[in-house]
Amino acid sequence: MxxxxxxxxxxxxxxDSREWGAWADWIGVSRHTFATVLGAVTAAGRDNAETFQYFRPGFDVSEERQLRENAGLGERIxxxxxxxxxxxxxxxxxxxxxxxxxxxxxxxxxxxxxxxxxxxxxxxxxxxxxxxxxxxxxxxxxxxxxxxxxxxxxxxxxxxxxxxxxxxxxxxxxxxxxxxxxxxxxxxxxxxxxxxxxxxxxxxxxxxxxxxxx
Structure with missing residues (x-):
C-alpha cells in the first residue's frame, strides 16, 4: 500500500529554465551556448555542475552562488x-x-x-x-x-x-x-x-x- x-x-x-539562464548570464556566456554544453554533460551522465568547468575551470558553485546573492542576483523561486x-x-x-x-x-x-x-x-x-x-x-x-x-x-x-x-x-x-x-x-x-x-x-x-x- x-x-x-x-x-x-x-x-x-x-x-529550471530561468535559473540556468541566470547562471549563463552570470558567467557571461550566451544562454544557448550554456544550454548546449549542459545538454552534452547531461547526455554523458555526468553531474550538471561540471558544465561550469568548460567556461571557467575551477569554478566553485557554492562560492559563486554566494557572490550572486551579494550582488542581489541570488536564487529566486x-x-x-x-x-x-x-x-x-x-x-x-x-x-x-x-x-x-x-x-x-x-x-x-x-x-x-x-x-x-x-x-x-x-x-x-x-x-x-x-x-x-x-x-x-x-x-x-x-x-x-x-x-x-x-x-x-x-x-x-x-x-x-x-x-x-x-x-x-x-x-x-x-x-x-x-x-x-x-x-x-x-x-x-x-x-x-x-x-x-x-x-x-x-x-x-x-x-x-x-x-x-x-
Whole structure:
C-alpha cells in the first residue's frame, strides 16, 4: 500500500529554465551556448555542475552562488517557476489521503523560498538543510525518516535516473520518473530507468490515477 509521495524539486516541480539562464548570464556566456554544453554533460551522465568547468575551470558553485546573492542576483523561486500541474496535483494527492513531501538537492535558501510558496504539502526538506545530497544512501535514509510510512509505503518522484530513480529504488522506495526537463526526456526509456522505475509518468495527474485513494 502507498501512503506517501515525496517529490524531487528541479525539473520535477520546478522548471529550471530561468535559473540556468541566470547562471549563463552570470558567467557571461550566451544562454544557448550554456544550454548546449549542459545538454552534452547531461547526455554523458555526468553531474550538471561540471558544465561550469568548460567556461571557467575551477569554478566553485557554492562560492559563486554566494557572490550572486551579494550582488542581489541570488536564487529566486516564484509561482511562475512551478510546472502548471504542480499546485493542483499536490492538492489532489492530499485529497486522496496521501502524505505529500518535497525533498531534493537544493540549498537552505531554496527550502525557505519553497516554503514561502505555501504549497499544499506536509513537509519540505533540502540537501542543504540535511547536509547530505542525492544520490547518497544517507539522503534517502533521511527521506525514509521523513515519510510516515517509511520507504515501503512511499513513492519517490523525480526526473533523474541516477540521482532519483536508481538510489531511491535501492533504498526500498517505490519510484516514478516524470518525463519532463532534459533528464526526464533523455532517460524515460533507458533500460536502467525501466528496470528501477515502478512507473514513468508525464504529469502529476498520471500519478493521481495510479495511486488509489486512502
Amino acid at each position: 502507498v501512503t506517501a509521495v515525496v517529490f524531487d524539486v528541479g525539473e520535477t516541480l520546478l522548471d 516564484e509561482e511562475s517557476d512551478l510546472y502548471p500541474d504542480v499546485r493542483h496535483g499536490l492538492s489532489r494527492l492530499r485529497a486522496q489521503g496521501l502524505w505529500v513531501g518535497i525533498a531534493g538537492n537544493q540549498t537552505v535558501r531554496a527550502a525557505q523560498l519553497l516554503r514561502e510558496l505555501d504549497l499544499p504539502v506536509d513537509q519540505i526538506a533540502t540537501s542543504g538543510e540535511w547536509g547530505v545530497a542525492k544520490p547518497s544512501a544517507e539522503f534517502f535514509a533521511r527521506v525514509a525518516e521523513m515519510a510516515p510510512g517509511g520507504p515501503n509505503e512511499t513513492v519517490y518522484v523525480g526526473d533523474h535516473r541516477d540521482n532519483d530513480i536508481v538510489p531511491a529504488k535501492a533504498a526500498g522506495f517505490r519510484t516514478a520518473l516524470i518525463r519532463r526537463g532534459p533528464w526526464g526526456y533523455l532517460w524515460a526509456d533507458d533500460p536502467v530507468t525501466r528496470s528501477n522505475a515502478d512507473w514513468v509518468i508525464d504529469s502529476i495527474g498520471d500519478l493521481q490515477n495510479l495511486l488509489p485513494s486512502r
